[in-house]
Amino acid sequence: QETATPAPGGATPPAAQKKLSVGFSQVGAESAWRTAETKSIRGEAEKRGVDLKFADAQGKQASQIQALTSFIAQKVDVIVLAPVVETGWEVVLTQAKEAKIPVILVDRGIKVSDESLYTTLIASDFVEEGRMAAEWLAKQTNGKANIYELQGSTGAAPAIDRKKGFEEALQKFPDMKIVKSQSADFTRAKGKEVMEAFIKSDRDQIQAVYAHNDDMALGAIQALDEAGMNPGKTVTLISIDGVKGAFEAMVAGKLNATVECNPLLGPLVFDTINKVRAGESVPKFIKSQDQLFEQANAAQVISTREY
Amino acid sequence: MSTEPLLAAKGVEKRFPGVHALAGVNFEVRAGEVHALMGQNGAGKSTLIKILTGVYARDGGTITFEGRDFRPTSPGDAQRQGISTTYQELSLIPTLTVAENLCLGRAPRRWYGIDWRAMRRKAEETLATFDLRIDVTQPLGTLSAAVQQLVAIARAVQTEARVIILDEPTSSLDSHETELLLGIIGRLKARGLGIVFVTHFLDQVYRVSDRITVLRNGTFVGTYEASQLSRLELVSQMLGKVPEELEPALHEHPEHRGTPVITAQGLERRGFEAFDLTIHEGEVLGFAGLLGSGRTEAARLLFGADHARSGTVNGSVPKSPRQAIAQGMAFLPEDRKAEGIFPDLSVRENIAIVVQRKLGFTVSRAQQDALAQEFVTKLGIKTPHIEQPIRLLSGGNQQKVILARWLAYEPRLFILDEPTRGIDVGAKGEIERLIHQLSQKGLSVLFISAALEEVLRLSHRIAVFRDRKKVRELTRTTLPEVMEVIAGEEPPHAP
Amino acid sequence: MSFLRKHITVLAGLLAYLVLYAIAAARYDGFLSLPVFINFLSNNAVLGIVAVGMTFVILSGGIDLSVGAVMSFSSVLIGVLIMDHQWNVFAAVGASLVCGTTLGAVMGAIIHKTGIKPFIVTLAGMFFVRGLAFIIHLESIAIAAPQHTSIAIMRVGPLPVTAVLFLTFVAVAWYVAVLTPFGRNVYALGGGEEAAMLMGLPVQRTRIAVYAVSGFCASFAGAALTFYLSSGSHLEGVGMELDAIATVVIGGTLLAGGVGSVFGTLVGVLMLGLILTSITTYEGMMSSGLTRVAIGALLLSFVMLQKLLTRRIAGAGRAT
């Protein structure tokens, strides 16, 4: 059996002499955002002397289900799950429920018929993020803009929800329209490539760019720069996530705003675990603090950015 | 024998890019007749057969089978209608067992599916008629070319067909198996089947055939009663000219010994007894033996193609063909398709591949072109141009290309495993002459052939193999003597 | 030829599997238990069913890259039919099987009729089917229908329904491969296409059937997926074609075709499952990168061990 680093004397969980054991099933390490999340949860576990069993699913749901099954077999106290997709969790979560192991979802919700299968969800609201982005953009452009959208991976929940929220909010602004919308797979390279294609076909009409994550926006900025188009000035860019690179771009005046989607969930997760184990009731959806940053306040926050 | 044709083709046309393979060919076979189809390499024999059996679609002409118009859509279709064929290039599945190759498509069945035990029994029985007693559950690909050929023949003759077509069935068989096959052909003929027989061995043609059709360059020359066509006439019809006289026994001085070129000592591998061998400059050494006696195996050991358990060649352990080639050896394998040709490469590249080592790292097209052109002319290789992929050449011409590949390299010892396999009379004579010339110039040749007369005619010395063991070396010998040694019917001797 | 010699790669694979399983059992608590093993069967059932179909394709000398997409498509289709159109579960599964089989057959027909290489046809098929799946439903879809759930939680003895399906597929496929003329024709086709044609075997029919079988298996795997996950998922199929090919090939089937067996595929599937599970969940490595390195290293050591054992046993076999 694997054991984590020995517990430092510090904060002990209220419930037991025995070390708290937590199983954490992570999706993988496909983005900086996710690595930051993993780091935050691992760091917090170490700090609090929790025995954290970590399973990297390499992006496969089957692996996550196996990980959960083995956590249940190993009788962990709590399961933390960052689900790779929203569906398909009924069976394994029922097992967890039967074994009386509370399940805490992080960063994305799931669709199950029985809400009691998980204890709580700690995450940002993707739809809300999209909405915030749209409203800010409308304000910034006085409700009138040709928008080019860089979508995340086709079929991925954040991509779908961020698009949905954004479009919903745009309803109120008849002069704001999405001219083109293409998937750029959440990556910088693709973001640049797709932006280049947009520039070549619609160069002078591009007034605003909305990217589902910062990486794609950074790629787009590069494309705009190379085309001599002045990102941040003639073209307004807004993206989501709030990674360090985005703040640097804002300080440089190239990115206009980013909606933070905070991956540093560690403290919140373990606080919640403690509450659950102490028998306190917790809300079904704990929204992590999402905040919109603009160029104006970017410089102050940039030093505090960890990822 | 009836005179009504069973299968008749009239004015058949076939064009390939750059080649008019068949131009108005007529051919027919009657019930109870053996009809030989003759012609030089590339004359169009195999192409005609492939058209008769639905492999290729014809570009013109008519074919009737039992009086009705006949347009087979695939070999399977032709088979179902009663025409059973062995093709020139072995058409069996090397990865499947012998038994399955015999029974594929008509395996014995029971309620639960294929009856493997019955299949095995059936296969053993079928092969027994060819005096072949082998483990039928081994993959076919592990067996020698000759055995594979027998299996293919057995497959063709065991079906309920009315016409049986055999395209060069005897090319790698030795006399015993050939005898058996000719016997079987006789029995089939007596049962009233029509048999089409392609071979380059004139003896066999005259032994069994009733009529002979000759093709030349894709054109129809004529159909003759075998009894009314002399050998000389036949050959001149095929070549389109009166052939030069074949030299008789080439070697008047069998004791001829130059300095040793290759000396092998104690070469051995699992199940193959250690043997010594010395080949001298300018000498032709023949290997004789029955099917499976180990001639090919011995040659491969010498060449480093198979791993020897112990023993040396010219003082060093043979490690790889590369090393052997560096020592001046060349090797023409018996299985052309599996080990000889590079199917997609052009004739030029197939010829240049070995000698390129000598020509240097950078390729000069002009040099390769000249080389290829030279050998195409010298060996009479029939190809539209030297850039033709070799797989599109006829079997015999492929063989000549491989010969050219090694001749270009100018080796000191040329190991020829069945070099005349599938080669027409004219070319066979040329190859024999070539071997003779080479040996005169000081090149040594190791010559393996299923045709004993050929071995005898060419060799200064003959090594006889039996049961994967070298049993004797003979000089100044005669056919009966060699046959006795091969059969193992003479008392043991001191080497 | 002895049984040993004939089935040497599969036996060596099995042996190597046992060795690695033993090592894992010694290393992790509770690894050596029936429930854990059954978990292996059910967790890898979807991949396994796909791989069974892939075995036929590879045996015939072809390749099918569309399986992952077809599997996803079929699971999403079942989800849509059940959830959005209130179909009966069996009708939905039936419809997806018809679609999958047809897609496979069409690809087979294109391969045979046009002579385009299977790699390309099925790669195009993969793109096509994936696009189709997104069109019928953009997101993965949760399936919550009582009838469907009751099947999903069904067990036969200790075995969950997916594991039963997998084992059934292996058994049936073994029967088809070894005891039916179709199965033997597949081997012949892989051993030499031209020869098979010249021998008069039904090459066209066999080839189209092989891809239809693969499509059938893939869509059936999609159905199994819906029972396993209670959802139709776009994600699970991504990259599955490579996993399926890998399991078939490490099971001893030659990529060139003609040689191999369905049991080898079973061993291959179990092996891949063992490697992934032990590394990603039991070992609990802290770095995603090292996890991958370990997976690769284990896979390689399995293949090498299998080679070594094959050589050993083959040597021993010849001596006796």
Add this chain to the structure above:
Amino acid sequence: MRHRNFWPLVALAALLVFNLIFTTGFARVEFRDGRLFGTLVDIFQNGAPVMLLAVGMTLVIALGGIDLSVGSVMALSGAVAALLMTEHGQSVPMGVLAALGVALIVGAINGALVSYASVQPIIVTLVTLVMGRGLAQALTQDQKIRFEIPAFEFIGNGTVLGLPFPVLLVAAVAVAVSVLLRRTATGLYIEAMGGNPQAARLCGLRVHVIRMLAFMACALCAGLAGLIAAADIKEADVANAGLYLELDAILAVVLGGTSLTGGRANLVGSLIGATFIQTLTIMLQMRGVITEHTLIIKAIVALTVCFMQTPSFERMVRRLRPAEGA
């Protein structure tokens, strides 16, 4: 006989003509800030990594092998270069050389396992596909590495005489490989081995060495592609660099007419294939086609182009021609 690149070229030309007429902005090429600028340039610039992969892949496929690990090698080489230049303060040439060195090592491992251990290429390179990216992730601790090193960025973004540097790099590599294929013995040997490995051994070719060479050349191309990809976005993105590009590369090679069974290399065809794929991608992006449809269009177009190279298409054309005349 038509030239073997005839139909791939026709397909590419048709696609280009379609775009020049119907896709707005496609035809525009300007000269700005000392560089050419326009979609036609983008096709080559963005397509450079896939073109490089296709060039290397052509060698391996002609040899009768396949290399699935190229995408991972890209990630690895980008990561190594970025790490050395940022965290270890090495110079740009050092970073580049080390990255290419690592790529060569992966290629050598591939070749050695295929050749000396006779494991099937697809398995070997699948293992290196998994391990290569894993190693890159482990080296970078799952982080993206950003950098601002103009000298290095030149590899992805620089221009020489107005032409993008990656394009020149591809051209140089392609010329080198085509000389290797057509003007040296090694090229002949590679094709021979793909056609009939047994015969190649009997002809005294150093089969192991040649296999190693081909796999190493392929990995080297992948390493270069990885450098371009990283330099282009000023970031080594281990998780995404080169992801699934092996399939694009193989597709390009096959679209170009090289048979997957080996035996013949068609380098120009592979380049045409890669250009075709990139043109199609950019066209779909410019026209704002949604992903679902993109997938389906790609499928149909790829099939059509391959169909154009088959004998059955040739027969169809021949049958149609008299009809046209009438």
